[in-house]
């Protein structure tokens with residue numbers, strides 16, 4: 178692997194400040210989804226190694242939480258700067274293990290780093306409260322303290338940002354952390370750990386356990402009483418299982434789960450802006466994004482024009498290896514993902530939808546960017562997260578119909594709509610049962626705003642001042658005898 182800084186290419190796990198192999202010596206092969214080639218082998222660790230990582234995080238906690246927020250912020254700031262200085266290498270690693278186009282990978286490095294910078298500062302603003310006392314001889318005070326040892330389990334679709342969104346606030350708040358990255362994308366996580374060590378994060382404060390046996394590592398992370406909080410990003414079924422597992426030790430949990438985002442285009446929308454927004458929201462990361470537009474719900478009067486303009490833009494998209502210049506759509510993560518998208522598109526076409534662009538798998542793990550018209554709620558694409566470059570277009574007549582269609586899902590992560598009527602903007606924004614709503618905007622995520630869902634899309638928020646609260650607990654002090 179050709180990196181400017183070869184030491185960022187790590188093939189060992191990181192526990193208590195040491196680079197480690199698995200006890201049994203087993204490894205997990207990491208493949209480039211664009212070519213199928215094996216690019217690395219990382220330790221396949223189990224419950225024993227995880228227990229040691231948790232113990233290390235527990236041992237590191239007193240000294241880390243005793244530092245001042247300003248001292249922790251200085252270390253996190255250095256980490257942020259080192260991540261940005263390594264942007265090219267990290268982007269390359271990401272494209273190699275995850276597949277997204279290099280330009281998007283560079284963007285994710287900067288976006289991921291922004292959470293470290295932001296939370297480093299926010300850690301200095303963890304304020305308490307003084308409550309007016311109902312009794313003259315008492316004083317009532319609320320302080321906020323770190324929850325303690327935290328666990329982070331992250332998905333493959335954003336190999337850096339999903340980690341920094343958790344570890345940034347955790348470390349800033351004074352917690353320590355054990356990270357279990359997705360099986361497919363551990364290399365970015367290990368490079369982050371290397372840069373963290375260079376920044377001065379003390380041994381045990383940040384640990385990365387790699388594995389091909391997520392249930393075993395997850396079992397230890399959720400059962401171990403030293404871990405006081407789990408933050409999980411991934412699919413809804415796994416999130417539910419982990420939440421249940423955390424019940425035994427009553428851990429605090431944050432869950433960022435699946436989505437089924439509606440993208441509504443009203444007759445009064447700026448059509449070109451809506452097409453641009455749909456492209457950004459739908460086709461970024463080849464459609465493998467939890468906030469991806471999953472259902473494009475378009476009003477009767479503008480449906481044909483929107484479909485035509487979207488199809489025109491999608492037809493121009495360049496598909497290929499993310500390292501090639503100009504590529505906009507990379508591979509899907511693996512063969513199973515291609516089969517899933519194929520199954521959803523075939524089902525829609527069998528039930529009467531038309532693929533006006535694309536509609537089929539290409540060679541290897543690639544799927545042609547696709548636009549489907551004539552889609553109806555009985556089709557599987559309406560109910561399942563597509564996680565591929567497929568835009569299904571639904572038709573509606575009234576605002577009530579659009580909102581009902583949009584809310585007709587067990588998910589509630591992101592929703593989008595395009596309209597220039599101010600009354601409709603307020604009404605629809607309030608009626609959508611979602612944690613985030615993009616209004617005349619297809620890209621909504623950043624480090625300063627609260628990211629998260631309602632219904633079966635999750636619990637808790639990442640980013641913003643709400644995000645650090647997830648890593649803090651409230652303590653009430655009652656001073657008597659005044």
Ligand code: NAD
Nearest residue numbers: 331332333358359391392395411412415433434435436467
């Ligand atoms: P996944 O649930 O299969 O895996 C996510 C993580 O959980 C991985 O690290 C995996 O190894 C681990 N895991 C799997 N089974 C486990 C078990 N039994 N115990 C412990 N850990 C286990 O999801 P994925 O396919 O990697 O990611 C895609 C999903 O993530 C999509 O549903 C997507 O919407 C969701 N996602 C949500 C957000 C968000 O912020 N809401 C962001 C990105 C992705």
